[in-house]
Amino acid sequence: xxxxxxxxxxxxxxxxxxxxxxxxxxxxxxxxxxxxxxxxxxxxxxxxxxxxxxxxxxxxxxxxxxxxxxxxxxxxxxxxxxxxxxxxxxxxxxxxxxxxxxxxxxxxxxxxxxxxxxxxxxxxxxxxxxxxxxxxxxxxxxxxxxxxxxxxxxxxxxxxxxxxxxxxxxxxxxxxxxxxxxxxxxxxxxxxxxxxxxxxxxxxxxxxxxxxxxxxxxxxxxxxxxxxxxxxxxxxxxxxxxxxxxxxx
Numbered sequence: 001x002x003x004x005x006x007x008x009x010x011x012x013x014x015x016x017x018x019x020x021x022x023x024x025x026x027x028x029x030x031x032x033x034x035x036x037x038x039x040x041x042x043x044x045x046x047x048x049x050x051x052x053x054x055x056x057x058x059x060x061x062x063x064x065x066x067x068x069x070x071x072x073x074x075x076x077x078x079x080x081x082x083x084x085x086x087x088x089x090x091x092x093x094x095x096x097x098x099x100x101x102x103x104x105x106x107x108x109x110x111x112x113x114x115x116x117x118x119x120x121x122x123x124x125x126x127x128x129x130x131x132x133x134x135x136x137x138x139x140x141x142x143x144x145x146x147x148x149x150x151x152x153x154x155x156x157x158x159x160x161x162x163x164x165x166x167x168x169x170x171x172x173x174x175x176x177x178x179x180x181x182x183x184x185x186x187x188x189x190x191x192x193x194x195x196x197x198x199x200x201x202x203x204x205x206x207x208x209x210x211x212x213x214x215x216x217x218x219x220x221x222x223x224x225x226x227x228x229x230x231x232x233x234x235x236x237x238x239x240x241x242x243x244x245x246x247x248x249x
Contacts, residue, residue, distance in 0.1 A: 037197070040065050040097035042090050042112060046170040047103035047127055049077055051205065054173070056083035058204040065093030065116075091117050099123045099197070101165075106130035106148055113155040120158030123194050125201075126218070127165035129225045136233060138226045149188065149218035162189035162198045163218035164209075167225050168241055176206040184208050184244040186224070188217040210244050 039055055041048040042065040056062045062085040066074050069087040078085050087093075094100055094116040104112050106128050113119070126149045131138035149163040164187045165173070172178050185202045187209055189195045199209035212221070224242065232239045 036060070037099055037201070038063065038097045039099045039101060039201075040093035042093065042100060042102045042116070043104045044074055044077055044087075045103055047165065047173070048101060049080075050170045050174045051101060051103075051165070052077070052085065053081045054205050055201065056081045056085050059083075060201075060204075061097075062086075063088065063093040063096055065090035091115055094119065094122070097122070099125065099201075100159075101125045101127065102152070103127050103165075109148065109151060110155060113152060116156075118158065119156040122156075122159045123197060124152060124156060124159045124161045125165065125198055126152050126161055126163050129166050129222055131226050131229065133233075138229045138233070140222070140226065144223060145219050147216075147218035147222055149215055149222075153215060160189065160191045160194045161215060162187060162191075162194050163215065163221050164188075164198050164202065166221055167228070168207075169239070172241055173205055173207070179241045179243075182208050182243045183241045184210050186210050186212045186217075186221050186242070186244065188212055188215055188221055190215050208243075210246070 036059065038061040040063045041052045044064055044066050048064070052062045052064060062081060062083070064074060064077065064085065064087040066087055067090065068074060069089060074087050078087055090112065100119070100122055102109070102112065102124060109128065128148045130141060130148055132141040147163070149161055153159070153161040164185055167186055168183060172183055176183055185207045187195050187198055187202070189198070195211050199211070202209035228240060
């Protein structure tokens with residue numbers, strides 16, 4: 001009888017452990033697959049509006065964070081986005097979402113991050129770029145080794161920052177067929193799971209994600225945009241997009 005009770009206890013423990021593992025796997029799958037993400041888009045310019053409409057259509061919950069959420073422009077954007085998208089203040093949007101996209105002017109980053117409140121536990125996607133023209137060519141107006149993404153991480157130390165969507169024009173996000181071929185979105189960040197969630201969002205746009213390493217790699221991603229912008233300036237009417245192929249080394 002004692003042995004039977006011990007055996008029964010072992011069965012119950014095994015069942016409990018199995019259920020725990022199944023639940024953990026389900027949570028991991030939901031996160032890595034981006035199922036039902038709630039995304040706050042801080043800013044309603046070209047990049048934010050384009051990705052908001054695409055992600056809403058893909059089944060994600062979109063909350064636009066705007067300084068003027070009741071304006072006719074933002075209300076029209078909600079109509080275009082559909083799928084129960086909403087608009088509110090930037091701080092309120094940030095607190096309601098698990099993922100934030102911050103397509104804001106680079107010089108506004110400190111002010112915007114401060115206004116969003118505590119971002120601990122949030123996944124922040126940084127698509128920003130910074131350039132000035134010197135002799136007709138775009139250069140970084142500051143030390144290029146100090147990336148904007150690392151600045152965001154320093155301003156929001158409790159958040160997980162991922163650099164993505166900064167190396168291409170919003171029109172290619174809107175219609176990837178403009179490139180007549182695959183387009184890569186390089187992703188840089190320190191958290192593997194966070195990058196997997198962002199990769200899913202990249203795929204939702206019809207683009208190809210590529211994890212290029214830790215957040216310190218963001219400086220190179222920001223240079224990639226300046227390189228492509230410089231090409232456009234030197235070759236009016238044409239542009240290129242990045243397609244990075246992985247091979248055996």
